[in-house]
Amino acid sequence: MAISALQAGLSGLQSNQQALAVEGHNVANLSTQNFQPQQANFQETPGGTTVTISTAARGLSAANNAGGAPSGTDPASSITNSLVYKANFDLSAKVVKAADERIGTLLDIQA
Template identity: 55%
Template sequence: MSTTAGLSGLYANQQALGVSAHNIANTSTQNFQPQQASFHEAQPAGSGVTLSVEGRGLARPEGLNSEDLATDLTNSLVYKQSFALNAKVIQFENERVGTLIDIKA
């Protein structure tokens, strides 16, 4: 079960990082409508996470403002660390399963 949750976390954080990167890349694009990534618990509870992407509101004629840019830069760092943490969960689960298999041999 941990591997499934870890994989869903990897995938969701990868997508969320893509949303932030897209917003940052289009900072100066006129009439750009930034998006926001929202994490949700997968069903059944404890089985992982899902991600939904929604618009942040109306497009701004001048593109993103400095507050939006700071938020996206901060979020990208959080998503990167969360991705690394989920990778460690998967690595630990794989090592634990490998240890169990070795004990039975």
């Protein structure tokens, strides 16, 4: 059980790291004309979580994108998403730490 928790925690760390990188890429290109923002899509798998990266659909042109950037990226959404991904990353790190402690306890019992 501790090994599967460790694997789930590690996949959470990796997935949220990728999602944060996507948001960083989008924010870095806020002022780039005709930039196509990317979107991170999470999928659950038996071993944890994976992320696929796709180009976000653009419902509005940059000229009609009030409050957004010329690239079509919404800065408020990017910041909010980044905070969510950071919180998820922190939680995954706690899962890894707890699983590591559990494995250490099991090894101590067997020794």
